Amino acid sequence: MGSSSATGTELETRVHQQDILAKLGSRALESGDPDRLLEDATDEIVASLEADHCHVLELHPNGEQLRSRAGIGADPAPIEPTMRSTASDGLFGYTLRSDEPVLVPDFGTEDRFSVTSSHVDRGVVSAITVRIGSSDDPWGVLGTYATEPRAFTEHDARFLENVAQLLSSGLDDRQTTSERDTDLADERILETCPVGITAIDSDGGIVFANEYATDVLGGPAGDLPGCVDDESWGFAGPDGNAVSVNEIPYTRAKRTGEPVTEEVLGITNDEGTRVWLSVDCMPLFDDDGTFKGAICAMTDVTDRKELEGRLEEILGRIDDAFCAFDDDLRYTLVNDRAEELLTHSEDELLGNTIWEMFPEATDDPNVRESFETALETNEPTSYQHYYEPLGNWIEGNIYPSETGVSVYFRDITERKEYQQRLERSNERLEQFAYAASHDLQEPLRMVTSYLNLIDRRYGDDLEDDAQEFLAFAVDGAERMREMIDGLLEYSRVETRGESFDLVDLNDVFADARRDLMVQIEETDAQITVDSLPVVEGDGNQLRQVLQNLLSNALEYSGQNPPRIDVSATREGDTWKLHVRDNGVGIEPSNEDRIFQVFQRVSDGDDQAGSGIGLALCKRIIERHGGRIDVDSEPGEGSVFTVTLPVATD
Secondary structure (H helix, E strand, O other): OHHHHHHHHHHHHHHHHHHHHHHHHHHHHHOOOHHHHHHHHHHHHHHHHOOOEEEEEEEOOOOOEEEEEEEEOOOOOOOOOOEEEOOOOEHHHHHHOOOOOEEEOOHHHOOOOEOOHHHHHOOOOEEEEEEEEOOOOEEEEEEEEEOOOOOOOHHHHHHHHHHHHHHHHHHOOOOOHHHHHHOOOOOOOOOOOOOEEEEEEOOOEEEEEOHHHHHHHOOOHHHOOOEOOOHHHOOEOOOOOEOOHHHOHHHHHHHHOOOEEEEEEEEEOOOOOEEEEEEEEEEEEOOOOOEEEEEEEEEEOHHHHHHHHHHHHHHHHOOOEEEEEEOOOEEEEEOHHHHHHHOOOHHHHEOOEHHHHOHHHHHOHHHHHHHHHHHHHOOOEEEEEEEOOOOEEEEEEEEEEOOEEEEEEEEOHHHHHHHHHHHHHHHHHHHHHHHHHHHHHHHHHHHHHHHHHHHHHHHHHOOHHHHHHHHHHHHHHHHHHHHHHHHHHHHOOOOOOOOOEEEEHHHHHHHHHHHOHHHHHHHOOEEEEOOOOEEEEOHHHHHHHHHHHHHHHHHOOOOOOOEEEEEEEEEOOEEEEEEEEOOOOOOHHHOOHHHOOOOOOOOOOOOOOOOOHHHHHHHHHHHOOOEEEEEEEOOOEEEEEEEEEOOOO
């Protein structure tokens, strides 16, 4: 699993860097401004390698100094055009004499050359440098730098070396624009250029192809089909459909007189292999404006197309709707389920922003904030949105990427409707429980009052059996009152609870312990407590939970004095609060039952209870987004564990 992911990342990086080389190659051909080419190169290198500095140094004719021709710093302010020494004991002299890129993991431990003050002053820690030009006729040095330790790779070094070769091609003073215009197969198109270069005459004949182009096209220019617009190439557009020769980059550049840039074109090369190219084509004209041919730069993007094809196939099988957006939140990819859910085709969505296609989403701060936060923090976010035109609820999960964001979303209308029905049902049940328990209070008070009246007036005259029966009746009425009070409290957990705030459980525990002081002293209990966390919640309800757990531990301690330990541990984004006792314990078969309403911990006559305390605890903790569990063994005691979310900052 990890290996596949790593390979995919390396492939994406390689494809991206090939695109950069293709763009720089096209600019070298199109522009006669070498300074602009150097500036573009340093910008692209800093962005691709995520470096802090990059500069191009040109060798002075005296061979002893280097002049800064272009550069970018972390500001990103241009680097000053100062002179650098080519002394043999320095980095740049070492680079000029090296046939391989120079990787510097840490200037602080470097022993191959002396570290200059300019590197120290700028806080440079790691670097890659490479010579521009041949060892016999060097043009200068290309370098990129990081202000924090970086493990630049051999692949990074080869990318920088390819850029240096391309710059060497474009900066050769012996090769001028006029030479290119008069001789399409000029020697200045170097065979080592890391992009494909072809020269095509006015009739469409391929008169030159460099080594890269030869590999891609399947053979040297002389062995290829007679013309670039030959049908045997089997041209295809980005969607895989056949493309007429009238629409290929060369033909369009010839017809319009305008350059064609970054055109994705599929061909069947001379070896019968389907190859995908990113093509830039620049038309050339005589002084009188007559079309004389074109120069085309090409990069093999077959790997990228295959990767995109696999990705689209995978996304098409995903049950969730999926959309990809660029940094401006324009749609770049939409799967079938997304088209169905959004009621728009991919053609309608691509290139448009989410706010243009769904303006009502701009009125939902939850949606806008989720997208903005994901882009700003590079952290995943999520949202729920009611899409009024279709009357459905959408749940979206946003994941930032290098090119923008990816969004997986689904229709949750049925779930929301179920939740709403459940909430209404719970509300009716709460109202019923409250009304029923409230209405039972009055007749119960009357029964209790008359029983007490009989006891006061006639208790001395009753026989022993009658007095015992009367005592049972009074005790039953009192237990009934406790159960009704518990039911009332249970029904009010949601409706009468206070809003959540930061609660220090140390204070909550102290309050609960103080309320139980008499019972603690009577039972000779020993209670130990560790430091407890601060959580978000309703302080009064959390005190009820702790007091109930402590009270149960005191009441069900058996023949031995109670020993109770309270502690807390953090696990990820949750706190676990443990209340451990040495009591009578609970049968494993009853560990779930005790959290149900009117289920008592013990059926013993001497240990009565309303049977609602732990059910109340469970409901309170669930209101707080947590849970409560018990781990127990008869005769060995119990451990009640309350899980609560960690408080947000």
